[in-house]
Amino acid sequence: MGLGSIYLLFGAAFGFIWALGILLSPASFGERVRIFFLLSFSSIWLLGGVSFFAGWTSHYTILYGFHLPFALGIAPVLYLHFQITLLGLPVSKTEAFFHFSTSMFCILLFLPFWTLGEEFRQEILKQMGQPRGYSSVLAFMQISPKIAILSYFLPVLWSYRSYIFRAEKNENEERARRMFLLYLILITFVISWGLVGTLLKRIDFVRESIFSLPALLVIGFLLSHREQNWLGFVGKSLREVRYKKSRLKGMDENQIKTKLEALMKKEKMYADEDLTLSQLADELKITNHQLSEFLNHRLSMKFSDYINFWRVEEAKILLLEDPDRSILAISESVGFNSKSAFNEAFKKFSDTTPSEFRKTAIKYKLSIKF
Incomplete structure (x- = not known):
């Protein structure tokens, strides 16, 4: 050689x-x-x-x-x-x-x-x-x-x-x-x-x-x-x-935000693990590119991060409301297809793991009772 x-x-x-x-x-x-x-x-x-x-x-x-x-x-x-x-x-x-x-x-x-x-x-x-x-x-x-x-x-x-x-x-x-x-x-x-x-x-x-x-x-x-x-x-x-020539020109961005939050809070669309940008855009009656621009440029979040944020918020509630329920079951119920993906997203938006969050919250509740 x-x-x-x-x-x-x-x-x-x-x-x-x-x-x-x-x-x-x-x-x-x-x-x-x-x-x-x-x-x-x-x-x-x-x-x-x-x-x-x-x-x-x-x-x-x-x-x-x-x-x-x-x-x-x-x-x-x-x-x-x-x-x-x-x-x-x-x-x-x-x-x-x-x-x-x-x-x-x-x-x-x-x-x-x-x-x-x-x-x-x-x-x-x-x-x-x-x-x-x-x-x-x-x-x-x-x-x-x-x-x-x-x-x-x-x-x-x-x-x-x-x-x-x-x-x-x-x-x-x-x-x-x-x-x-x-x-x-x-x-x-x-x-x-x-x-x-x-x-x-x-x-x-x-x-x-x-x-x-x-x-x-x-x-x-x-x-x-x-x-x-x-x-x-x-x-x-x-x-x-990319967004210099905005596709959102002439659209009511506050209305888009309101509709988007309603789909997350009331409809809980984030719980669908197969949810795509296209499906969410269809619900909002806008194009994929318009939704992508709104999320990236107006909210400074990628589609996956936006969905995972709502999933983590819902998971926090479930972790506290049902302390006997397994973390894996909770992760699946909010739309994650693996425990590792759930842990990664949870730490990203909460600076802690799901198990640590649950333990800390339980200790806090006990300290208040006494």
């Missing part, structure tokens, strides 16, 4: 270790999971580069393309993270499934290659020099992750160009914006460079692009520690841009 392969292997190991560290961070569960998968998929992509440059695929043909379904998952995870964390928009399971369909399609394409035996794989790899038929499809899949990332990145950059080039009054926000912009430019350039190299059959371009990926991981790690709140600043600014 050459120095180049060792360097890429270091990058993959660094990405995996960082991913595991993210799982232990204080961020929300969803944010931790998304970043974990983003870093893990990037590391597996790097392992694909190691297998190519180290010649592993020549000796172990079944390794060819193993990294591609994961590499194709990078762009969807980035998109989901951008939508949920930075813009505060909910993403349905159906929409998420659609974005990952390219990864599943890739697996289906490679199934014959992986399952039809060594002789078949050797024949397909021999045809890669002058690809035709099935081999041409597999050859194209090698560049599909780069195309996917650029297809997601470039429209986003264009949509938010007014944010990217504007000046910030706050020095911290301005620094975060510059860091964010620089990192996006670096990623876009590296991916584009590799794509151009593949199309022009310039192996040196491809090599330079692949070898830049570990450096991007390290830079991302350093930036995340230097500017720990950069995503907070960036998300706030992006939401401002």
Whole structure:
């Protein structure tokens, strides 16, 4: 194994270790999971580069393309993270499934290659020099992750160009914006460079692009520690841009708030664990985007946080009114589908756990009696 392969292997190991560290961070569960998968998929992509440059695929043909379904998952995870964390928009399971369909399609394409035996794989790899038929499809899949990332990145950059080039009054926000912009430019350039190299059959371009990926991981790690709140600043600014042309213009926002609170207090819609933004918007007779803007921009809460807030408030009442009822039963009755999600939300809005809240409240009641 050459120095180049060792360097890429270091990058993959660094990405995996960082991913595991993210799982232990204080961020929300969803944010931790998304970043974990983003870093893990990037590391597996790097392992694909190691297998190519180290010649592993020549000796172990079944390794060819193993990294591609994961590499194709990078762009969807980035998109989901951008939508949920930075813009505060909910993403349905159906929409998420659609974005990952390219990864599943890739697996289906490679199934014959992986399952039809060594002789078949050797024949397909021999045809890669002058690809035709099935081999041409597999050859194209090698560049599909780069195309996917650029297809997601470039429209986003264009949509938010007014944010990217504007000046910030706050020095911290301005620094975060510059860091964010620089990192996006670096990623876009590296991916584009590799794509151009593949199309022009310039192996040196491809090599330079692949070898830049570990450096991007390290830079991302350093930036995340230097500017720990950069995503907070960036998300706030992006939401401002998104809502610049308000969809709520001409609408009675006080009336929306009143109706929304009535649906929570009287109808207790939050108790439905499958409640979606769409269903709530239909009840209010407004669009998904209007409700999303109202929650994010007017109440400064994501849809999930707003619903969980009401669930926690109801849970507090039940914890005190029925001290013999289990915490799990209470969490399910207010709409949570797991005890861990309930505990996380309860601590977020109450700075304590459900069991600690119940114990403290009972002790307080006893102290009043005496």
